[in-house]
Every structure is written in structure tokens, then in C-alpha cells.
Amino acid sequence: MIRQYELVAKVKKYNPDADVALLNRAYVFSMRAHGNQMRASGEPYLTHPLEVADLLTELHLDEETIATALLHDTIEDTLATYEEIEKICGKDVADMVEGVTKLSKIDFQDKNEHQAENYRKLFLAMSSDIRVLLVKLADRLHNMRTIEFKKKEESKRRIAKETMDIYIPLAHRIGLYKFKTELEDICFKTLYPEEYAKIVERIDFVVQQDDLVEKVIAHLKAELEKRDIKAEVSGRAKTPYSVWRKMINKNLTFDQLTDIVAYRITVDDMGKCYEVLGMIHSLYNALPGRFKDYISNPKPNGYQSLHTSVIGPFGNKEEIQIRTDHMHEIAESGVAAHWLYKQKNSTDKKQVTAGNQYEWLRNIIDGLQDAGSADEVLENTKMELFRDEVFIFTPSGDLISLPRGASGLDFAFAIHSEVGYKCKAIKVNSKFVPLRTELRNGNVVEIVTNNGVKPTKGWLSMVITSKAKNSINRYIKEQEFEVAINDGKSMLEKALKGKDVKLTDKLIKPLAEKYKWDEVDEVYKAISQGRVSTKSVIEFLFPEEVKPATEEETIEQLETGLSNRKGQKSNSKTGIEGLVDGLVVNISKCCNPIPGERIVGIITSGKGIAIHSRMCKNLTQYENDPERWLDVSWSSQRDDEQVYRTKLRMLLLNNKGVLSDLTNTIFNADVNIVDFNVETQNEDYYGVACEVELKDIEHFGYLMSKLRSINAVAKIERVQG
Ligand code: MN
Numbered sequence: 148m149i150r151q152y153e154l155v156a157k158v159k160k161y162n163p164d165a166d167v168a169l170l171n172r173a174y175v176f177s178m179r180a181h182g183n184q185m186r187a188s189g190e191p192y193l194t195h196p197l198e199v200a201d202l203l204t205e206l207h208l209d210e211e212t213i214a215t216a217l218l219h220d221t222i223e224d225t226l227a228t229y230e231e232i233e234k235i236c237g238k239d240v241a242d243m244v245e246g247v248t249k250l251s252k253i254d255f256q257d258k259n260e261h262q263a264e265n266y267r268k269l270f271l272a273m274s275s276d277i278r279v280l281l282v283k284l285a286d287r288l289h290n291m292r293t294i295e296f297k298k299k300e301e302s303k304r305r306i307a308k309e310t311m312d313i314y315i316p317l318a319h320r321i322g323l324y325k326f327k328t329e330l331e332d333i334c335f336k337t338l339y340p341e342e343y344a345k346i347v348e349r350i351d352f353v354v355q356q357d358d359l360v361e362k363v364i365a366h367l368k369a370e371l372e373k374r375d376i377k378a379e380v381s382g383r384a385k386t387p388y389s390v391w392r393k394m395i396n397k398n399l400t401f402d403q404l405t406d407i408v409a410y411r412i413t414v415d416d417m418g419k420c421y422e423v424l425g426m427i428h429s430l431y432n433a434l435p436g437r438f439k440d441y442i443s444n445p446k447p448n449g450y451q452s453l454h455t456s457v458i459g460p461f462g463n464k465e466e467i468q469i470r471t472d473h474m475h476e477i478a479e480s481g482v483a484a485h486w487l488y489k490q491k492n493s494t495d496k497k498q499v500t501a502g503n504q505y506e507w508l509r510n511i512i513d514g515l516q517d518a519g520s521a522d523e524v525l526e527n528t529k530m531e532l533f534r535d536e537v538f539i540f541t542p543s544g545d546l547i548s549l550p551r552g553a554s555g556l557d558f559a560f561a562i563h564s565e566v567g568y569k570c571k572a573i574k575v576n577s578k579f580v581p582l583r584t585e586l587r588n589g590n591v592v593e594i595v596t597n598n599g600v601k602p603t604k605g606w607l608s609m610v611i612t613s614k615a616k617n618s619i620n621r622y623i624k625e626q627e628f629e630v631a632i633n634d635g636k637s638m639l640e641k642a643l644k645g646k647d648v649k650l651t652d653k654l655i656k657p658l659a660e661k662y663k664w665d666e667v668d669e670v671y672k673a674i675s676q677g678r679v680s681t682k683s684v685i686e687f688l689f690p691e692e693v694k695p696a697t698e699e700e701t702i703e704q705l706e707t708g709l710s711n712r713k714g715q716k717s718n719s720k721t722g723i724e725g726l727v728d729g730l731v732v733n734i735s736k737c738c739n740p741i742p743g744e745r746i747v748g749i750i751t752s753g754k755g756i757a758i759h760s761r762m763c764k765n766l767t768q769y770e771n772d773p774e775r776w777l778d779v780s781w782s783s784q785r786d787d788e789q790v791y792r793t794k795l796r797m798l799l800l801n802n803k804g805v806l807s808d809l810t811n812t813i814f815n816a817d818v819n820i821v822d823f824n825v826e827t828q829n830e831d832y833y834g835v836a837c838e839v840e841l842k843d844i845e846h847f848g849y850l851m852s853k854l855r856s857i858n859a860v861a862k863i864e865r866v867q868g
Pocket residue numbers: 195219220286
């Protein structure tokens with residue numbers, strides 16, 4: 148167990164000016180408050196806050212956060228109050244302790260209706276100060292490290308599941324990979340003890356074989372020295388969880404697991420990386436197809452390294468990664484490296500805490516405040532939290548996260564709706580690209596604005612975020628309404644020429660009342676859209692001048708006007724709007740789009756339109772034929788009974804009854820199975836492909852959540868393109 152003076156020394160090492168008195172006050176207060184309390188492990192309770200504080204020193208956090216860690220359980224578990232803490236450690240620390248306390252009280256295993264409220268509480272608690280989340284994650288990590296002392300199997304599983312569902316995605320989200328990987332392993336061990344044991348056994352077996360790892364390292368070092376290359380060499384087993392994930396993703400059995408150890412060679416400059424690679428490939432036989440150059444082609448998240456696999460010096464398959472020290476830093480902390488860097492270089496701590504790197508958090512919170520029903524909140528939150536996302540940089544280095552599939556135009560609206568409205572052109576990594584270009588992780592995006600730009604309906608097909616969609620819709624509606632009112636007014640003014648009246652709202656009001664419209668503007672709008680003729684208005688205003696039967700005519704016109712508008716573009720059978728008359732519509736079989744996802748129409752050579760998902764890989768072949776692209780969207784007036792097909796591929800643990808569990812779950816989700824195939828089968832897994840019919844993306848999401856809740860389901864993917 149770490150001691151207080153050791154903790155203080157650690158903080159002083161990275162922050163020589165740290166307020167040591169604050170740390171000591173927090174420590175003494177916590178010690179008194181917890182008194183003789185014990186942990187389940189039999190240790191004094193105080194070890195827990197100390198360990199949590201210690202974990203946070205690894206992240207080089209400020210003394211207020213460390214003090215919060217020391218105090219984090221006092222409000223909840225002792226008689227201590229907010230006021231006492233405020234008096235002793237100040238308002239910021241007291242607020243953070245209260246924030247952690249609120250977070251701890253949330254029960255995520257609750258029924259659905261309460262879940263939404265829980266997520267809301269979670270985000271509100273975090274939004275006040277992101278450091279609250281860091282303390283909570285450290286708290287959870289220490290609790291997971293000591294979870295074996297919990298007596299009840301049931302509560303161990305419950306805590307592990309909650310960690311998997313909530314805290315690991317959050318750790319991932321803020322780039323805390325250090326905490327994330329350890330949490331994953333402990334959860335894996337708790338939830339799947341047998342699989343964990345088997346994998347650990349296998350790893351130990353491979354690693355300990357004749358001290359292979361040490362021998363390989365020594366050998367590599369000697370070869371590097373011979374060539375006068377200064378380099379660090381290390382080798383270590385991959386984590387059990389990552390090995391397990393690999394088994395599932397690649398459908399491997401235990402015996403097929405070989406390259407469990409990864410060797411890493413770090414050098415000080417990029418040229419040396421290739422020099423080392425040359426050495427490795429001249430000494431050993433490379434395995435074909437395993438060399439990857441992520442230095443010339445960095446991964447979307449900025450990861451850089453050379454990867455190769457060879458038959459090593461002792462005849463074993465070895466995976467070797469070669470990178471520079473700087474590349475290593477990024478590989479370990481990813482996006483976090485970016486904001487830690489910013490933090491280091493900012494003089495104002497407060498400003499960084501509220502800075503752009505937490506933009507995603509603020510977006511979630513905004514969403515929570517806007518959304519209507521509790522269910523909606525839950526859906527939004529889950530989407531935001533667990534869906535794949537992309538991290539985009541502004542030219543000044545701020546980080547903005549968007550859902551995967553977001554376009555340059557989405558990015559413009561994410562910055563500000565005014566930037567979106569005036570978005571004229573977009574540069575990705577300094578090159579001009581079309582507004583609809585899908586953004587990739589790590590892109591640097593610059594928006595060129597111009598006051599002359601006006602959003603059009605076509606923009607709706609270029610965006611996927613609700614913020615952009617809502618902004619564009621709002622703009623178009625306002626614009627249309629304004630234009631329509633002006634048009635209607637001038638049409639009416641012309642018609643009234645020669646009459647002895649002036650056009651005022653007061654004059655028109657009785658007409659609005661006749662149609663039961665609240666606003667006089669509605670009359671102008673109806674006139675401009677041809678739903679009400681100027682003739683009928685004149686006849687209404689000056690009834691003495693005309694013969695009867697006016698009213699019927701007007702209403703008739705009104706009705707034709709409406710039905711024209713409706714029937715114009717939508718095709719009720721396919722439920723798709725924006726089609727061209729006379730062309731046959733086909734929902735494309737490669738991607739099987741379903742209502743709710745973004746689609747595009749491709750005019751095919753056979754006088755038809757093929758509807759593809761915007762995500763469909765086949766679309767690349769039409770990239771050079773923009774004239775064949777048609778902006779289409781799902782109609783909001785779809786037939787409720789209409790169903791759409793989509794394909795899934797799954798990997799299932801080969802447990803008893805798993806196939807019938809699966810089909811029952813699908814059936815109970817009110818989803819029709821059209822085709823069901825067991826494609827592969829071995830003693831560990833089934834590979835199943837299945838085609839289903841369902842209503843829309845929401846229905847699909849519901850099905851996925853039900854399928855994921857089956858324990859034996861190791862992997863699900865939708866087959867698209
Ligand atoms: Mn705690």
C-alpha cells in the first residue's frame with residue numbers, strides 16, 4: 148500500500164509547486180472520516196482512496212484532483228458533509244467529491260425507463276468537471292483490482308458487466324487506454340473465468356517455452372549492436388482480453404493461437420525504422436502478407452509503426468513492431484496524447500478543463516436536454532457512446548468528434564450552425580474536397596465560408612448528424628416560408644390594383660379565420676403555393692362584385708393544391724422520396740439499406756434506380772459519374788407494414804441450445820427470418836449467416852440489442868456491400 152508521504156513525493160516530482168498542504172489536509176480529513184472502516188479485503192479502508200489517488204498521479208493530475216481522490220468516498224460512506232470538505236479543501240474539491248458521489252449512486256442495472264434518467268445523471272455529473280470522471284475511473288479500476296474479495300458471485304458479475312457497458316467505453320472515449328486495457332482484462336476474467344484461464348495458460352505456455360522471449364530479445368539486441376543501431380528492444384505477451392478478441396475475430400481455436408508475444412524495437416528517428424526492418428528481413432524469412440507499413444500509411448487515428456512477422460531466430464513465428472519513441476507515445480495514448488499535450492502547453496488550467504477536447508461530452512449533454520422522452524434520451528446516449536466515431540481536428544488543433552460517416556458539411560455544422568450555413572468549400576488535409584466527403588479519423592478539416600452561400604434541400608443528403616439536419620431543415624423552412632409570404636403578398640398586391648383598398652394583415656384576417664388558420668401569413672403562403680387563388684381572395688373581400696359559388700371553387704383549389712404537393716415526388720410503394728417518374732426502383736441487394744439510414748439512388752443503365760446505403764462499398768465504382776447520383780431519402784409516410792431485408796453474420800459459442808436461443812430471440816423481436824445458414828462450425832464456435840426482414844433502423848437496433856444480450860453471441864456484424 149502506498150503511504151501519504153510517497154504520494155506527495157510523486158505529485159511533487161511532476162509538479163514541484165504542488166500545494167502539499169492541501170494534499171495533507173485532504174488525507175487527514177479522509178483518515179478521520181473513515182476511522183476504523185475496513186475493506187472486504189481486510190485492509191483499512193484508507194488504502195482504497197490512497198490507491199485511487201496513486202493511480203491518478205500516473206496521469207500527472209493536479210493536486211485538486213488528487214485531493215478529490217483521497218476524499219471521494221467520504222460523503223457517501225462516512226458522516227462527512229459537503230460543507231466540511233468545502234471548509235477544509237475549498238469549493239472545487241468539494242464539488243468534485245460531490246460529483247463522484249452522485250456518479251457512484253447511479254444504478255445502471257435498473258429497468259429501462261430509469262436507465263435513461265441514469266445516463267442523464269451520469270453526464271450531468273461529468274459535465275461539471277471532466278476530472279470527476281477521471282477520479283471515478285480510477286476508483287473503478289482499483290475496485291476491479293480488488294474484486295476477488297467480494298463474496299457474492301452475483302455482485303462480482305454485476306460490477307464487471309457495468310464496467311464493460313459504461314466505464315470501459317468512457318475510458319476509451321477519453322483515450323485512457325492504460326486504464327481501459329486493464330479494466331478489460333479484469334472484466335474478462337470475472338465474466339468468463341474458464342476462457343480466461345485457458346488463454347492465460349496458453350500464453351504462459353508459449354511465453355515460457357525455453358525462455359524464448361528473453362532469447363529472442365538478446366538475439367535482436369546483439370544483431371542491432373553489430374550494425375551500430377541504437378535501439379530499445381522489448382517483448383511481451385498480449386493481454387488475455389486482446390488475445391480472446393483476436394480468437395473471436397479471426398475465428399481461431401486455442402491451438403491456432405501462435406503469435407501471442409509482440410516484440411517492439413524503438414529507435415530515435417524514422418529512417419532507422421526502415422534500416423531495422425531491412426536488417427530483420429535479411430536475417431529471417433518474412434511471412435508473406437504480414438508486412439504493414441503504417442509509417443507511410445498511418446492508421447486513421449494517427450497510429451504509426453512498421454509491422455512484420457518472421458520465422459524468428461529459434462524457428463518460431465514472431466511478430467515485430469518497429470517505431471520511433473514519438474510514434475510509441477501516440478500508440479499508447481492515442482487521442483489522449485493530443486489533449487495532454489495541449490494541457491501541458493496551456494497556461495490556464497480552467498480553460499483547458501472546459502476546452503474543446505470535451506466537446507463530445509457537451510454534445511451528449513445538449514442532446515439530453517433537447518430530447519423529449521426518456522426512451523429517446525437512452526437511444527441517443529447509447530448511440531453517442533458506443534457507436535464508432537471519428538476524431539477530426541480543426542486547423543488550430545482543436546478536436547471534434549463526429550459519428551462515423553459524418554461529412555465535411557457535418558463538421559461545419561458541428562463547429563457552429565452559422566459556419567454550416569455559410570459553408571462554401573471544404574479542405575481536408577489542405578486539399579479541396581466535395582462537401583459530402585466522408586471524414587476519416589485524424590483528418591484536419593478547414594471550412595471556407597462565404598456570406599453569399601445559401602443552404603439548399605440537397606444539403607440534407609450530405610449530412611448524417613442531427614445537428615446539421617435540424618439546422619438545414621430549420622433554414623429551409625424559414626427561407627421557404629419567408630419567400631412564400633413575400634411572393635403571396637406581391638401577387639395579392641397586384642390583384643388588388645385598381646381596388647380602393649390597401650393590403651394589410653387586418654384586411655386578410657377574416658380570410659385566415661375562414662380557413663381556421665392562426666396566422667395571416669398562412670394566407671399569403673397559400674396564395675404563393677397556388678392553394679388559394681388571388682381571384683378567390685378578391686371575391687371574398689368584395690363579395691358584391693361576383694356571382695356565388697366562389698367558396699366551393701376555392702376549397703376545390705385548395706384540395707388539388709394539396710394533393711399535387713403530396714403526389715409530386717414520393718413513391719408510396721417503396722417509401723422513398725426524390726425519385727424520377729418512369730424509372731424502376733430497386734433496393735440494392737449488396738447493402739440492403741433499411742429506412743432510417745442514409746441512402747442514395749444510382750441511375751442504372753437499364754433505366755432503373757438502384758437504392759444503395761451511403762455506406763455501401765460498391766458506390767466507389769460510380770464516383771466518377773456524379774450525373775448518375777440521385778439524392779433520395781426515406782419518406783416519412785411509409786407504409787407501416789412494409790418490411791425490408793438485411794443480412795447478418797454472427798459468431799456464436801458452440802453451447803447447447805444456442806441456435807434455438809438465437810432464432811427465438813429473433814422471432815421475439817418481431818423480426819422475420821428469411822434465410823438461415825450455419826456457414827462454419829468447430830468445437831468452439833458456430834459461424835451463422837442469416838437474412839431477416841424488419842421495419843427500419845430502429846427495429847434493427849432493437850434486434851441487435853436483443854442479440855447482443857445473448858451470452859453465447861461473440862460477434863455480430865451486418866453484411867453490407
Ligand atoms: Mn471508492
